[in-house]
Amino acid sequence: MQQIQRNFCFDGEQQTYQWYSKELQGDAKFSIYLPEQARAGEACPAVFYLAGLTCTEETFAIKAHAQRLAAQLGLILVMPDTSPRGETVAKGDSWDLGLGAGFYINATQAPWVEHYRMESYIADELYYAVLEHFPIQKGRIGIMGHSMGGHGALTLAWKYPEKFKSVSAFAPICAPSQCPWGEKAFTHYLGEAREEWLAHDAVALIQSKGALFSEVLVDQGLADQFYHQLHPQLLQQACTKVGQKLTLRQHESYDHGYYFIQSFIDDHLQFHAAKLSD
Amino acid sequence: MQQIQRNFCFDGEQQTYQWYSKELQGDAKFSIYLPEQARAGEACPAVFYLAGLTCTEETFAIKAHAQRLAAQLGLILVMPDTSPRGETVAKGDSWDLGLGAGFYINATQAPWVEHYRMESYIADELYYAVLEHFPIQKGRIGIMGHSMGGHGALTLAWKYPEKFKSVSAFAPICAPSQCPWGEKAFTHYLGEAREEWLAHDAVALIQSKGALFSEVLVDQGLADQFYHQLHPQLLQQACTKVGQKLTLRQHESYDHGYYFIQSFIDDHLQFHAAKLSD
Numbered sequence: 001m002q003q004i005q006r007n008f009c010f011d012g013e014q015q016t017y018q019w020y021s022k023e024l025q026g027d028a029k030f031s032i033y034l035p036e037q038a039r040a041g042e043a044c045p046a047v048f049y050l051a052g053l054t055c056t057e058e059t060f061a062i063k064a065h066a067q068r069l070a071a072q073l074g075l076i077l078v079m080p081d082t083s084p085r086g087e088t089v090a091k092g093d094s095w096d097l098g099l100g101a102g103f104y105i106n107a108t109q110a111p112w113v114e115h116y117r118m119e120s121y122i123a124d125e126l127y128y129a130v131l132e133h134f135p136i137q138k139g140r141i142g143i144m145g146h147s148m149g150g151h152g153a154l155t156l157a158w159k160y161p162e163k164f165k166s167v168s169a170f171a172p173i174c175a176p177s178q179c180p181w182g183e184k185a186f187t188h189y190l191g192e193a194r195e196e197w198l199a200h201d202a203v204a205l206i207q208s209k210g211a212l213f214s215e216v217l218v219d220q221g222l223a224d225q226f227y228h229q230l231h232p233q234l235l236q237q238a239c240t241k242v243g244q245k246l247t248l249r250q251h252e253s254y255d256h257g258y259y260f261i262q263s264f265i266d267d268h269l270q271f272h273a274a275k276l277s278d
Numbered sequence: 279m280q281q282i283q284r285n286f287c288f289d290g291e292q293q294t295y296q297w298y299s300k301e302l303q304g305d306a307k308f309s310i311y312l313p314e315q316a317r318a319g320e321a322c323p324a325v326f327y328l329a330g331l332t333c334t335e336e337t338f339a340i341k342a343h344a345q346r347l348a349a350q351l352g353l354i355l356v357m358p359d360t361s362p363r364g365e366t367v368a369k370g371d372s373w374d375l376g377l378g379a380g381f382y383i384n385a386t387q388a389p390w391v392e393h394y395r396m397e398s399y400i401a402d403e404l405y406y407a408v409l410e411h412f413p414i415q416k417g418r419i420g421i422m423g424h425s426m427g428g429h430g431a432l433t434l435a436w437k438y439p440e441k442f443k444s445v446s447a448f449a450p451i452c453a454p455s456q457c458p459w460g461e462k463a464f465t466h467y468l469g470e471a472r473e474e475w476l477a478h479d480a481v482a483l484i485q486s487k488g489a490l491f492s493e494v495l496v497d498q499g500l501a502d503q504f505y506h507q508l509h510p511q512l513l514q515q516a517c518t519k520v521g522q523k524l525t526l527r528q529h530e531s532y533d534h535g536y537y538f539i540q541s542f543i544d545d546h547l548q549f550h551a552a553k554l555s556d
Contacts, residue, residue: 007533007537007538008499008501008531008532008533008538008541009537009538009540009541010540062340062341062536063340063341065343065345065540067343067540068343068540068541068544223286253286254286255285255286258340259285259286259287259292259345260285260286260287262288262343262345262346263287263288263289263346266346
């Protein structure tokens, strides 16, 4: 695991690492924010952040404005890339498929099957690697994400509730089986059989697995240019049906981007810090 | 003046405009953050932020994490680009000259003289344009900047103290006449005659014009990879000599980038808000 960037920030460090991923069959990058306590070796709770389409391990670190409060709360932030990378990786024909668009699932179809294993990468390989290399408190790990990464956060939380103790999302793709982004990605990565998709669809997972968390926090802008892809009302219906407490906040005038995320990031960090200390 | 981007942010708006600049002889962009009060038409104090080499009107808006506190304080932030742009503009042979490197002065030498008039653009043309188009309180405008933009903030403050009531900087180029970046830029833009340079050198200006502000705030990282270009000790000596109060904070481990700026931006916004309300 090679450290390729390191910047002091709020008495902590923003760091970027490159390492060889067996799951992705290639070099992968992630970044991590270590508050002062973690730099000093003290074990801290951690939150994974899964980014959206076209993003990288840098996006959240630069644009979300999370470090100030993470430093105050003593939270470690783990920021993976959004797909496998490299010369041998299938690229896709557009910005919403292939590179930058891993959808946090394990592909079963050619040509994606070889490298596109973002689910196992995040929830197993990277998960245990950061637990080993950084002072993270076992059992106190949360997950959040944005858009495609909001889908990733919700689905990985419902698939691995023993690994993630808290979950939140910004403008998540709640029902990828029922929107153009998800239908395109799942057809390519998982094949035409729609019943296979449901294991990777937050709304379907919540309906089948039931309530798993004391609360889920979701923020959604009402001026979101991709609102038709996101279906927050289906998430709300699924949560109501199974008795899962959902705090869904819909914000007038806010759009899909990081100016929206930065406006509410503090609430998400406070939410995770509280849930992780329960 | 055409609005080309607009994002809701902390109940205010982050906006980008494109307009024709007579000074720059071409289209120019700037961005502006309007807190909720300003959106509602209430006059607010404003701070200009001048960015460093290679940056644009977007850099501070994305990377400095200033909007949260600007919203709380009711501060407008004005973020110009760092040079003229466009097909007919002389480009320079490297990242520290020409495009992205206007140095906030008016060039007198070919081929720069036609477009490179960033001093007049910022301190006159844009200054009065934003006063006219946005609810900014006259007499309550401050200026800050980073690196090349720290040089810009200090020199424009000392050249136009009637226009800027408060001034601060992050890792400013304090004595451009005495460092490689400044010597290169000034030789190209102003010619070989070094005595001409002194009117655009913060240390020389402070020595000749004396104390003009109740206090100047400067933050400097001690792990700054460009420390040898910056000469904060010459700024300190000049301020001491003329009785100008300078709060120069030197921070161990912090480097030259925006992870450093975001760590201390709140202090600068508080500083300007306090000075502008005096």
